[in-house]
Amino acid sequence: MLLAKGISKGMDVDESMIDSINTCTTCGLCEQMCPAGAKPTDVFEELRRDLVRMGKVKGSQLELYNNTLLTGNPLGEKRSGTSFILEQRDVPKVADYVYFVGCLGSYRFREDALRTYDLIRDVGVTVLSDEVCCGSPLLRTGFDADDLIRHNLEQIEKTGAHTIIASCAGCYNTFKNDYPDRFNVVHITEFLAEHMDELGLGRLDLTVTYHDPCHLGRANRIFDAPRKLIMAVCDLKEMKTNRENARCCGGGGGVRKGYPDLSASIAKKRIMDVPDGVDNIVTCCPLCRVNLEQASDVPVIDLLDLLYIAQKEVLKAV
Amino acid sequence: MMLAKELEEILGKENVSTRMSELYCYSFDASGVEGLPDFVVRPATTEQVADVVKLADMSNIPVVARGAGSGLCGGAVPVEGGIVLDMCSMDRVLDIDIDNLQITVESGVVHEKLNKALEPYGFFFPPDPGSTAMCTIGGLMANNGSGMRCVKYGTTRNYVLDLEVVMADGRIVHTGSKTLKTASGYDLTDLMVGSEGTLGIITKAVLKVHPLPHSRSVILSSFDNTTLAGKAVVKVLSSGIIPSACEILDSTAIKAVRRFDPSVELPDVGAILMIEVDGMENAVREEAALVGKACEELASAIKVAESGTESENLWKARRLVGAAISKIDVKRTRIYVGEDIGVPIKELPGMLEYVRSLSEEFDIHIMTYGHIGDGNLHTGMAIDMLSEEELESAHAVADRIYRRAISVGGTVSAEHGVGRARAMYMELEHPTSLEVMRQIKRALDPKGILNPGKMGL
């Protein structure tokens, strides 16, 4: 924050300042705590845009930007979008709902993405035939994401859907707050919590804890839906800091990509919040999941996985 | 850059910062004063502090001690550059000696941590600043800070028994003794407390501790305006009760508290007094009734907080009211000028009235809150930082407030210190003794390397 003041007054920007500004995960905990109502997250995002405009960017940031421009995903994977779902499932072209899979779902956790689709497809859900990154990693690191946004919007319009269902906290936050307000945006947990009775969930003999993804919880105040789903299938023991005061996993804001060591040490700190005697850490953001996994002895799973197991439990009983 | 190398030799490379991004963050504290250091170092031992000070002495370069930087007068800001000693790594509680009613700590211990360490023993360190979660004991001693409980328990000064101090030439000295009182020699402990890092660097302290009271009760009285509340304070204190806290919040401060924590229920009135009494349960009940009686004629309503949780929430919100004022209007930021005056108790109603008249004359919103039980008032102004005009008005108001406080026998700083922000009033407040202070400074720090540019020295 102080650097922002200095730079706005014309202070020369050196590498150490770029590092300092780029190591904010945009988790928003400071904003939550600040008695004066300061909004450091907004300041950092604006400052990052300024730095990009001045050409003051780091190699890792550029890599992220180039990857996304070239391949449509920040991971730099060959562009294949949602084809893995389209090939394996009978997906309608037109529907009321679009399931936005997200880059980690499309390129890292395909199994989970398929399960997610299976959970919700009965209400009439399609996916975008040429989905590209929602733009979150670029927007959070100071770049513009206009082309990506335009491309996704065109795709969404073709489906005729009125609602986007996002399963990644970052995608959800971006659709909700950075895309034009042309359709409803719901997180998968909100959607499922509303349709809980139709899911056929059994009860599991497990105690889990829940990690609130910053961009879902603090940023968009979705705290109850995931908890409702968890408590429907097993016991929940809260983390030491939770809901609006939850610590960050360390993965967001481009920090996992640009500063892996720092990101890992933030994850370690978050893991210290895990209560004793839990079988799993549950979260509902793939980025939180991968970042916490590296620091945790307790297995980290996606909420969708938990629900999937709970569904199987019922099938077993039959 | 020779000096950087030598500093690295003393402290290790990782404890010396020369990068602009770090230096710049040490060029402020919580006031508006600015000054860029040349080096920031993080010592972990008294010996390292002594070696750094010796090096500074030889190189004739300023050394400025810094705790958490929560000071409100620019005390920790290196206005003449030099080395900033960030004392936060020296954060160990060294000994808890309840039988001798004392605790030994390093100076970087955060205030809240000190009280957490004492709680299991049923004891506490009474000075209770709003910044408890961040400020260090070193900063608190150097500013002789206090807070909400000092109307009964006194200020930090009353709790310091012995200090380990690194003097300007690098000598390590002890100033006091482990006894609860001493009549032996000059009271160097008292000289160091409140010296704002200008006479020595405090590395360790032996502090007196106090048993936690059995019970506490908070009486909330509402008034139509601050002047009436001021009159009530005079009545309460002259009725023979010594409250453990006595705080005033005017209507703006009340609004700020509600914004900060909507669950805190405060009445929408011109002013409230939050008066706390503590002690044995029966005595607390009786004293609470007496406080109510003393306020009766002047107050529009009187209420006793229902539970311990309710009072704790009230105090929590009260602690952060100074910052929370910025929440009322996003375009306005709280600036710390014209705050922290202290006046004799009897002068309170007149002072409050004066502040109100200034607010009208300059057409500027002045929030008043503070530890009114000991005559300490914080007058907070939130202004549009982009408006030169508002900034000028705020400074003019501050000047009038300080001068008035001095003219009625008061002080420009009751607890936050003089630092840079109030240095220009030292001559006016201490016309005969400032020169003595300067002589002491010259005797102990002949080269003037310890926190130069502060306290009007």
Ligand SMILES: Cc1cc2nc3c(=O)[nH]c(=O)nc-3n(C[C@H](O)[C@H](O)[C@H](O)COP(=O)(O)OP(=O)(O)OC[C@H]3O[C@@H](n4cnc5c(N)ncnc54)[C@H](O)[C@@H]3O)c2cc1C
């Ligand atoms: C929200 C808020 C509420 C506050 N409420 C109160 C309150 O109720 N009561 C109150 O009294 N103050 C209050 N303050 C002011 C501030 O917290 C105190 O002045 C505090 O004592 C400063 O401690 P620090 O560790 O932040 O010191 P710094 O700001 O870092 O330093 C303060 C001064 O102490 C010197 N110093 C620091 N450490 C040492 C050392 N080891 N040896 C020698 N000199 C040293 C510095 O050079 C400087 O002159 C408040 C501040 C804020 C931001």
Ligand code: SF4
């Ligand atoms: S990482 Fe989180 S707490 Fe830290 S500055 Fe960024 S948003 Fe604030």
Ligand code: SF4
């Ligand atoms: S918490 Fe808010 S008021 Fe306090 S230092 Fe941070 S931004 Fe400033």
